[in-house]
Amino acid sequence: MRRPLIAGNWKMNLNHLEAIAVTQKLAYSLEERDFDAVDVAIFPPFTDLRSVQTLVDGDRLRISYGAQDVSPEKSGAFTGDISASMLKKLDCTYVIVGHSERRAIHGESDELLNRKLRAVLNSEMHPIFCIGEALEIRESGQHVSYVVDQLRNGLKGLHKPDLKKIIFAYEPVWAIGTGKTATPEDAQEVCAAIRKELIKIGSEEISQNARILYGGSVKSANIVEIMKQADVDGALVGGASLEPEEFARICKFHRVI
Ligand code: 13P
Numbered sequence: 001m002r003r004p005l006i007a008g009n010w011k012m013n014l015n016h017l018e019a020i021a022v023t024q025k026l027a028y029s030l031e032e033r034d035f036d037a038v039d040v041a042i043f044p045p046f047t048d049l050r051s052v053q054t055l056v057d058g059d060r061l062r063i064s065y066g067a068q069d070v071s072p073e074k075s076g077a078f079t080g081d082i083s084a085s086m087l088k089k090l091d092c093t094y095v096i097v098g099h100s101e102r103r104a105i106h107g108e109s110d111e112l113l114n115r116k117l118r119a120v121l122n123s124e125m126h127p128i129f130c131i132g133e134a135l136e137i138r139e140s141g142q143h144v145s146y147v148v149d150q151l152r153n154g155l156k157g158l159h160k161p162d163l164k165k166i167i168f169a170y171e172p173v174w175a176i177g178t179g180k181t182a183t184p185e186d187a188q189e190v191c192a193a194i195r196k197e198l199i200k201i202g203s204e205e206i207s208q209n210a211r212i213l214y215g216g217s218v219k220s221a222n223i224v225e226i227m228k229q230a231d232v233d234g235a236l237v238g239g240a241s242l243e244p245e246e247f248a249r250i251c252k253f254h255r256v257i
Helices: 016-029 032-037 046-058 084-089 100-105 110-122 135-140 143-155 184-201 204-209 223-227 244-255
Strands: 005-009 039-043 064-067 094-097 126-131 167-170 212-215 234-237
Touching: 005 212, 005 244, 016 039, 016 046, 016 244, 032 244, 039 094, 046 064, 084 110, 094 110, 110 126, 110 143, 126 143, 135 143, 143 184, 167 184, 184 204, 184 212, 184 223, 223 234, 223 244, 234 244
Parallel strands: 005 039, 005 234, 039 064, 064 094, 094 126, 126 167, 167 212, 212 234
Antiparallel strands: none
8 A cells, every 4th residue: 555645845935934833833733643644744945944854853743854956966066056965964855856847947857857866866865756747738638648758768777776765746737836736537647657657667566656646736625536546646735735724634635535
């Protein structure tokens, strides 16, 4: 059985003081039975991570956290960048790699993302590798082959022990921040295709154990139907993760399934 993961990507929102307040509220809005059933993770901006670490450690919260991006380089003259080993030192469990906003705004290529995946894996964290198509591709009906290509290109040359550690997130660009959610069937179609491709890239076992998340306008009103899909193992939540009560309601989806 794959354990569900509900991940909150805060993007460029909440300073370190706000991060402490939101994380505390989230922790108090959830009960032990929620943490027993679901992995809950938050992805604050870099400048919040140390504060979140101190709070999670100090209060022994059952919330894990990670970074939204990472440099592919180990160290050196890369002004403004943050290395995987720095994130590991802050006890990050996960790092998001290849979010569509990084691909679109910063022009991140499949080759670069492959290097970032390797950097995260070399520092013994779990990448959350994001893939997803833009609206034109969806409308042309090419979305499945497009996403499968992104998957293959991103994972090029990675070995099975590393493939096992990667979490996948299908985030159709047209559903991000638009209030336009993919239907549960849309999410299932692509998540199933990702799982099928993982048999070829990795193995049957890797495919069966891989956690595949859906992201794009997830909220408490639609999480249950999304989580009912056979190949969807969790959600990568943007806007709704900034409201701790709403994010907690999303994490409680398991109470009704
Ligand atoms: P929204 O939930 O705001 O649509 O964002 C989704 C997302 O990009 C999560 O990474």
